[in-house]
Amino acid sequence: MLTLESVSATLANVQVLRGISAQFELGATVAIVGRNGAGKTTLLRLVMGFMPKHTGRVTFDGQDLAGVPARDRASLGIGYAPEDRVLFPSFSVEGNLRFPCEVLGMARRAVDARLAETLTIVPELEAMLPRSAAALSGGQGKMVALGRAVMAGTRLVLLDEPFQGLAPVLATQYGTSLQRLIRARPELCIVITESNRSLLKNIPTETLVLERGELQRSFVAAALSH
Numbered sequence: 001m002l003t004l005e006s007v008s009a010t011l012a013n014v015q016v017l018r019g020i021s022a023q024f025e026l027g028a029t030v031a032i033v034g035r036n037g038a039g040k041t042t043l044l045r046l047v048m049g050f051m052p053k054h055t056g057r058v059t060f061d062g063q064d065l066a067g068v069p070a071r072d073r074a075s076l077g078i079g080y081a082p083e084d085r086v087l088f089p090s091f092s093v094e095g096n097l098r099f100p101c102e103v104l105g106m107a108r109r110a111v112d113a114r115l116a117e118t119l120t121i122v123p124e125l126e127a128m129l130p131r132s133a134a135a136l137s138g139g140q141g142k143m144v145a146l147g148r149a150v151m152a153g154t155r156l157v158l159l160d161e162p163f164q165g166l167a168p169v170l171a172t173q174y175g176t177s178l179q180r181l182i183r184a185r186p187e188l189c190i191v192i193t194e195s196n197r198s199l200l201k202n203i204p205t206e207t208l209v210l211e212r213g214e215l216q217r218s219f220v221a222a223a224l225s226h
């Protein structure tokens with residue numbers, strides 16, 4: 001349902017993504033594994049519309065995303081947890097979670113329902129709701145960023161290195177939340193980037209390997225995971 005066709009992108013005259021073609025299906029959980037600098041963040045940002053000068057085609061549910069500005073992509077059911085979280089520090093946790101749905105103009109009751117569902121998937125957020133986002137630890141911020149992506153992402157959820165730097169207890173909670181998310185929304189496509197494949201050991205995924213901006217064949221992924 002998300003398709004990339006020969007996608008290339010440059011940053012500061014350096015080619016960062018080279019001829020990426022891939023298809024991400026309904027209900028799939030896909031890991032994109034690659035070393036630091038491989039282009040993982042750039043690839044997710046491109047899908048979110050933050051790399052408008054790329055070449056190649058990105059389609060979502062058959063629609064060419066070239067004509068859909070970044071601010072409208074959440075309305076297609078795409079949720080995104082950037083690697084650096086980017087929460088609004090002056091908002092409460094609840095305000096941060098509601099924000100993407102409110103921006104989309106969803107009715108209050110629909111947002112309430114979405115929040116209730118999100119809290120069943122990431123129950124650790126319930127106790128944090130009234131807290132200021134500025135008062136969270138890095139790991140807690142990652143849980144909130146996951147919740148926010150779940151609020152908006154009914155069709156596609158993009159998670160950029162979610163396990164990086166998470167303490168073991170939080171990493172376990174995060175993994176359990178992902179398993180709940182997969183069960184709760186069987187049609188959802190989840191794309192997770194990671195530099196270390198072993199961090200994803202409890203999450204059933206197909207693995208793609210990104211090396212210097214190029215997607216490697218999946219047999220390489222199988223070889224790397226052993």
Ligand SMILES: Nc1ncnc2c1ncn2[C@@H]1O[C@H](COP(=O)(O)OP(=O)(O)O)[C@@H](O)[C@H]1O
Nearest residue numbers: 011012016034035036037038039040041042043
């Ligand atoms: N704003 C930028 N300007 C110039 N080069 C950048 C910028 N951001 C990232 N890069 C370069 O693009 C490449 C891919 O970066 P990135 O997508 O962040 O990789 P990853 O997320 O896999 O670590 C790296 O070589 C990085 O140095």
Ligand SMILES: [Mg+2]
Nearest residue numbers: 040041083161
């Ligand atoms: Mg990155």
